[in-house]
Amino acid sequence: xxxxxxxxxxxxxxxxxxxxxxxxxxxxxxxxxxxxxxxxxxxxxxxxxxxxxxxxxxxxxxxxxxxxxxxxxxxxxxxxxxxxxxxxxxxxxxxxxxxxxxxxxxxxxxxxxxxxxxxxxxxxxxxxxxxxxxxxxxxxxxxxxxxxxxxxxxx
Amino acid sequence: xxxxxxxxxxxxxxxxxxxxxxxxxxxxxxxxxxxxxxxxxxxxxxxxxxxxxxxxxxxxxxxxxxxxxxxxxxxxxxxxxxxxxxxxxxxxxxxxxxxxxxxxxxxxxxxxxxxxxxxxxxxxxxxxxxxxxxxxxxxxxxxxxxxxxxxxxxx
DNA sequence: CAAATATATTTCAAGCCTAAAATTTTGAGC
DNA sequence: GCTCAAAATTTTAGGCTTGAAATATATTTG
Numbered sequence: 182x183x184x185x186x187x188x189x190x191x192x193x194x195x196x197x198x199x200x201x202x203x204x205x206x207x208x209x210x211x212x213x214x215x216x217x218x219x220x221x222x223x224x225x226x227x228x229x230x231x232x233x234x235x236x237x238x239x240x241x242x243x244x245x246x247x248x249x250x251x252x253x254x255x256x257x258x259x260x261x262x263x264x265x266x267x268x269x270x271x272x273x274x275x276x277x278x279x280x281x282x283x284x285x286x287x288x289x290x291x292x293x294x295x296x297x298x299x300x301x302x303x304x305x306x307x308x309x310x311x312x313x314x315x316x317x318x319x320x321x322x323x324x325x326x327x328x329x330x331x332x333x334x335x336x
Numbered sequence: 337x338x339x340x341x342x343x344x345x346x347x348x349x350x351x352x353x354x355x356x357x358x359x360x361x362x363x364x365x366x367x368x369x370x371x372x373x374x375x376x377x378x379x380x381x382x383x384x385x386x387x388x389x390x391x392x393x394x395x396x397x398x399x400x401x402x403x404x405x406x407x408x409x410x411x412x413x414x415x416x417x418x419x420x421x422x423x424x425x426x427x428x429x430x431x432x433x434x435x436x437x438x439x440x441x442x443x444x445x446x447x448x449x450x451x452x453x454x455x456x457x458x459x460x461x462x463x464x465x466x467x468x469x470x471x472x473x474x475x476x477x478x479x480x481x482x483x484x485x486x487x488x489x490x491x
Numbered sequence: 492c493a494a495a496t497a498t499a500t501t502t503c504a505a506g507c508c509t510a511a512a513a514t515t516t517t518g519a520g521c
Numbered sequence: 522g523c524t525c526a527a528a529a530t531t532t533t534a535g536g537c538t539t540g541a542a543a544t545a546t547a548t549t550t551g
Contacts, residue, residue, distance in 0.1 A: 194463035196474045201366065201462050207481045208363040209408050211356065216539085228507065246529060253364050258508050260531055265506080282516045282529040307356050308349035313483045319351045325477050326362045328468045371509085383537060401499060413538050415501055420536080437499040437546045 211310055218306055223299055228254075230303065232262050233271065233288065233296045242275060242287035271295055366465055373461055378454055383409075383417050385458065388426065388443065388451045397430060397442035426450060 185192050212227065219225050235251055236243060243251075249259045263286055266272035271292030277283040288296065314322070340347050367382065374380050390406055391398060398406075404414045418441055421427035426447035432438040443451065469477070 193471060194459050196471060197466040197469060198459050198462050200469065200474050200478055201466065203478050203481045204359070204363055205367075206408070207484050208359055210485055212360075213408060220540085226506075244529075245531090253361070253368060254507090255509050256530065257510085257532075261507075280517075280529085284530070304349050304353050307353050311352040311356065311484055313486050314352060314355065314480065316348060316351060318480050318483075319355050321476070322480050323355055323358050325469065325473055326358045328473075329362050329466055330365055331468050375510085381536070399499075400501090409537090410539055411500065412502075412540085416537075435499080435547075439500070 211307075214310055215303070215306060218302075219299075222302065223295075225299070228258075228262050229266060230299060232259070232266065233292060234300065236272065236286065236288045237293065237296050237300070240288070240293075242285035244277075244283050244285060246283075248286065266292070366462075369465055370458070370461060373457075374454075377457065380454070383413075384421060385454060387414070387417050387421065388447060389455065391427065391441065391443045392448065392451050392455070395443070395448075397440040399432075399438050399440060401438075403441065421447070 216227050219227055219230060231252055232248060235248060245256065245259055245263070248263075249256045252259070263272060263274070267274060271289060273287050273289055275285040275287055277285050371382050374382055374385060386407055387403065390403060400411065400414055400418070403418075404411045407414070418427060418429070422429060426444060428442050428444055430440040430442055432440050
């Protein structure tokens with residue numbers, strides 16, 4: 182039916198499935214930790230943090246469609262998250278002159294300041310959660326991850 | 337403040353953050369693909385598949401609390417997913433004699449059959465999505481993943 | 492045994508997420 | 522200018538997810 186591992190004789194698909202399950206479990210573990218810390222420390226969420234991170238990298242602002250594309254989430258989803266960030270005063274919607282359909286979304290000064298604080302803490306959390314991963318491993322690890330998406334995605 | 341990489345001079349925390357972002361992106365990509373295929377092919381979802389996979393491994397059934405613990409999701413969450421699986425006739429709730437608080441959850445014959453079909457297809461999907469990952473890499477990859485959870489979790 | 496505490500589960504409110512439909516605006520082709 | 526397809530966004534319905542409160546039962550302790 183398909184390729185088998187020359188050493189173990191197991192089908193490759195079983196190995197890849199095992200890899201995927203481990204990856205899922207690890208990602209879930211880290212995400213659960215980060216979510217909880219975001220909640221307790223900042224009364225915020227990971228999706229909100231992700232959106233703010235994108236906006237922080239492009240201070241001129243981003244279109245709703247650019248946001249959802251970059252974050253790999255649906256359009257409608259971003260609408261709700263931005264609604265709440267606007268309510269909290271971290272983000273503003275700015276109309277795009279020349280195209281009444283589009284909306285530009287930007288961090289407010291308050292949002293920029295808050296994000297800086299959160300990002301620094303977020304980085305410390307990751308550093309702590311991953312303190313078992315040593316530098317020489319990291320590049321190989323990232324290579325392997327990119328390998329998975331190669332041929333499928335173009336970012 | 338913290339350790340720096342001897343080669344690049346960058347703080348380790350930046351490297352780890354980069355690793356985490358790549359991992360998140362890759363996991364999200366695979367999950368999005370799988371979700372879509374589950375939806376189109378089986379009119380089902382990944383969370384339902386995960387629950388059925390757990391139940392398939394323990395045919396005598398599992399307690400709600402065991403399910404939520406193993407899957408690393410909340411109690412209330414599992415309640416809803418089981419509700420829908422019961423509606424579809426894939427799962428039954430069985431009362432535990434000797435403890436009226438607890439509920440055992442089991443796959444029905446229909447559920448067992450359906451899961452076998454879905455699992456086979458699921459494995460093929462993973463195999464296809466990860467066809468860039470070769471066998472010699474996989475064990476290192478899994479090691480690195482487990483390294484992250486080490487000292488934090490005990491499963 | 493009664494009271495308090497712990498355990499198993501469900502319910503609830505709120506946020507996240509998706510696909511699909513609806514809305515509004517833009518841009519081509521006529 | 523009109524018509525129609527494409528584009529940007531929001532809305533909607535339904536499922537997933539959480540933490541916290543509620544419910545019911547079991548166990549421990551005084």
